[in-house]
Amino acid sequence: MDFSQSFADQLKACSEYPLYAQAVETLQTNITRRCNLSCRHCHVEASPARTEEMSRQDMEACLRAAAHPEIKTLDITGGAPETHPRLVWFLREAALMKKRVLVRSNAAILLEKQYQHFLDIYAESGAEVVVSLPNLNHDRTDRMRGPDVFGKIIVALGELNSRGYGKKGSGLVLDLVHNPVGAYLPGSQEVLEREYRNRLRRDFGIEFNRLYCLINFPVGRYLDFLRGSGNLEEYFRLLKESFNSAAVGSVMCRTTLSVAPDGRLFDCDFNQVLDLSLSGQTPVHIRDFDYAKLSRRQIVVRGHCYSCTAGAGSSCQGVLQK
Amino acid sequence: MSQLYYETKDLQDFSNIGEFAHEQGKKFFDYYTSSTSSGKLTEREKALIALAVATVRHCPYCIDAYTNKCLSLGVGNDEMMEAIHVGAAMVAGDTLAHATQMRKIVKQKEM
Ligand code: SF4
Ligand code: SF4
Numbered sequence: 001m002d003f004s005q006s007f008a009d010q011l012k013a014c015s016e017y018p019l020y021a022q023a024v025e026t027l028q029t030n031i032t033r034r035c036n037l038s039c040r041h042c043h044v045e046a047s048p049a050r051t052e053e054m055s056r057q058d059m060e061a062c063l064r065a066a067a068h069p070e071i072k073t074l075d076i077t078g079g080a081p082e083t084h085p086r087l088v089w090f091l092r093e094a095a096l097m098k099k100r101v102l103v104r105s106n107a108a109i110l111l112e113k114q115y116q117h118f119l120d121i122y123a124e125s126g127a128e129v130v131v132s133l134p135n136l137n138h139d140r141t142d143r144m145r146g147p148d149v150f151g152k153i154i155v156a157l158g159e160l161n162s163r164g165y166g167k168k169g170s171g172l173v174l175d176l177v178h179n180p181v182g183a184y185l186p187g188s189q190e191v192l193e194r195e196y197r198n199r200l201r202r203d204f205g206i207e208f209n210r211l212y213c214l215i216n217f218p219v220g221r222y223l224d225f226l227r228g229s230g231n232l233e234e235y236f237r238l239l240k241e242s243f244n245s246a247a248v249g250s251v252m253c254r255t256t257l258s259v260a261p262d263g264r265l266f267d268c269d270f271n272q273v274l275d276l277s278l279s280g281q282t283p284v285h286i287r288d289f290d291y292a293k294l295s296r297r298q299i300v301v302r303g304h305c306y307s308c309t310a311g312a313g314s315s316c317q318g319v320l321q322k
Numbered sequence: 323m324s325q326l327y328y329e330t331k332d333l334q335d336f337s338n339i340g341e342f343a344h345e346q347g348k349k350f351f352d353y354y355t356s357s358t359s360s361g362k363l364t365e366r367e368k369a370l371i372a373l374a375v376a377t378v379r380h381c382p383y384c385i386d387a388y389t390n391k392c393l394s395l396g397v398g399n400d401e402m403m404e405a406i407h408v409g410a411a412m413v414a415g416d417t418l419a420h421a422t423q424m425r426k427i428v429k430q431k432e433m
Contacts (some may be wrong), residue, residue, distance in 0.1 A: 137398045180394065187394035191365050195396060241334070 003236055003303025011301065011307075019254070019299040024291060025073060027066045028254040028316065030269060031059070031087070032079040033261055036109045039145045041134075041179065042272055043220035045128045045158040047077040053084050054132040056284055058263035063093050065289035075256075075316065076127075077104040077269070082115045095125045102128035102173075104316075107156035108149050118155075123163040128173040130212070131157065136199050139220075140181040157206045166207040174207075177318075179214040183231035185238060185311060189319045212318030215239075217270050217307045239306035247313030253299045259286050267299045269316070270307075276300045333383045366395050373402060374409035 011017035032053040035046035054062075066074045074094050081087050081103055091163060094101045103122065107129075110113050122129055131153065135141045138150035157166075157174070164170030175197060180186050193211035200206040216222045226232040253267040263286045266272035282297045283290050313320025340347015358368055369391045376384030392402050 136396055140398075178396070182393065184390050184393045188365065188389065191360070192396055197364065257386070 001236075003240065003306060004301070006240065007301055007303055010243055010245070011248065013321070014248055016248050019248075019251070019301055021257075021295055021299060022254045023295050024068075024071055024255065024257045024295045026075050026252075027062060027071055027073070027259065028075040028077060028256055028269065029054070029059075029259045030077050030079070030272065031081055031090070032084045034083040035078060035080040035106070036083070036112065037080070037106055037146055037149065039106075039221070040185075040225055041144055041181075041216050041222040042224055043217050044079065045220045045273075050079065052261040053079075054259075054261045054263065056086055058259075059086060059090050059220060061263065061289065062259055063098065064284060065291075066094070066099065067097055068237055068289075068291050070291060070295065071099070073100040073102065075102050075104070076275050077316075079261075080106055080108050080109050082118050083284060087118075088121055090265065091121060091125045091127055095127070101125065102130055102175075103143060104130045104132070106145070106149075106153070107131040108145075108152035110156040110159065111152050114184040119159050119163060123165065123172060125197070126172065128175065129160060129165060130175045131160075132177040132201070133157075133196075134177075134178070134179050135181050136196060144181045149308075154204050154206065157200075157208070158204065161205075161207055166208050166209055173209050175212060176208050177208045177212045177214055179216055182228065185215055185236050186273040186314075189312065210318070212316075213311075213312075214312070214316070214318065215307045215314035217304050217312055219270050219304055220271050236303065236306070239310045242310035243306060244309055244311060244313060244321070247309045247320045250313065250315075251305070251308040253308075253313035256316075257294055263287060265289075265294070267297075270304055271300055271302075274302070274304070276302065328382050330386070333386055336383065336387075366392075366397055369395055370397065370401065370405040374405040377406050378413055379410040 006099040007015055011019055013086050030044065033050035034042060034048065034053065035050070036048060046074070065071070074097070077091070078084070082105065084090070091101070091103070111118050129176035131143065133153055140152040141153070142148065158175055161167060163172065165172040178186060178192050178196065181278070186192065189211065192213055196211050200208065215306050218226055218232070223232075226235050254255050256268060258266045258268050260266060260272045265278055265284055265286060266276065267278065278284050279298050279300050282293045308314055338365040339349065358372060359365065360368065369388055372384065376388050389402065393397055
């Protein structure tokens with residue numbers, strides 16, 4: 001079955017084809033493909049062996065673009081952003097803009113000697129920290145992310161808590177991310193958030209602000225897993241069957257612009273990995289950022305977009321419909 | 323007939339079981355939805371009960387649906403297995419409880 005055509009047909013049926021951006025409220029910068037981990041679901045296929053990272057010149061261009069008044073959030077991701085040698089500078093410059101800055105960290109890296117200082121740097125800069133903790137069951141998390149990673153994340157979350165992260169009144173936001181450890185979709189974000197809150201508090205004394213449930217995208221290593229385990233066809237069928245037209249209006253590409261480590265622009269992180277360049281006459285590199293053109297660009301959609309519209313919808317900020 | 327009795331794709335047909343009897347079908351789904359949604363019991367607890375019942379009743383569709391539901395709610399494999407043991411113990415227990423009938427009859431009939 002051609003899922004790309006089928007997704008386009010679904011959009012046509014709800015009068016949303018072609019799909020257009022409405023604004024750029026979030027600039028998501030993927031500053032490196034390097035990571036201390038090599039998770040089995042990683043859509044960017046990050047690992048310690050990867051070397052791609054954003055140049056200083058492109059990071060400066062990201063800061064200039066993020067200064068645009070319509071952009072509210074600078075989202076820093078990777079790979080593990082901490083492995084980028086200019087992250088400290090980038091965070092300090094970003095903090096001067098007085099906007100929402102968030103860093104996606106695997107947290108386990110914050111226990112490594114050469115990266116421990118980020119615990120304090122994050123707190124000083126006031127950046128929100130988003131940590132992926134796929135499952136409360138340590139075996140499942142370790143199967144996905146590597147041996148002993150669950151335990152390391154728990155220790156790192158404790159360290160973040162001790163600096164005020166996730167604590168009421170501190171102003172330091174600590175959000176967690178849940179995603180399925182296998183070929184199924186996440187359950188209710190509300191139910192899972194309650195479960196995470198109760199169990200993390202009871203078993204480890206850990207506090208956090210929000211839990212985001214993310215659907216795994218059939219891209220990168222997760223796609224390899226689906227193929228290798230014979231789940232690919234069934235997973236696409238499940239995504240398609242769970243299509244929710246009400247989620248189309250708020251898919252993240254309508255308000256987010258994604259920057260690759262080489263400075264090229266994409267509709268989202270997933271299109272970036274699939275090398276689906278922006279369509280039409282829009283600038284394709286962060287150095288040529290043009291708000292007016294980019295905020296009205298036509299979005300490039302394919303079969304993997306079904307992951308954004310399944311069930312309650314999915315984005316880097318969790319479900320689209322509460 | 324070339325079709326199999328049980329096919330995975332038949333699970334997708336569950337929403338159509340109201341065919342040929344719409345009114346009863348609708349009433350069933352209203353009942354099913356309200357019974358399996360969270361109430362005094364949480365959605366997780368109900369998913370585990372449903373999984374245990376599905377296993378006891380040997381329903382491949384429900385085992386599939388509720389294993390996936392449990393996974394999606396982050397229920398541990400050990401928790402799922404514990405729930406199934408409750409079902410297994412209940413089956414063993416109610417089988418043995420029925421031995422009472424046999425024992426009563428034996429005692430009445432034997433010299
Ligand atoms: S999922 Fe995150 S932590 Fe895991 S390899 Fe990819 S970038 Fe690294
Ligand atoms: S996968 Fe990317 S392009 Fe497709 S709907 Fe989701 S955010 Fe938009």
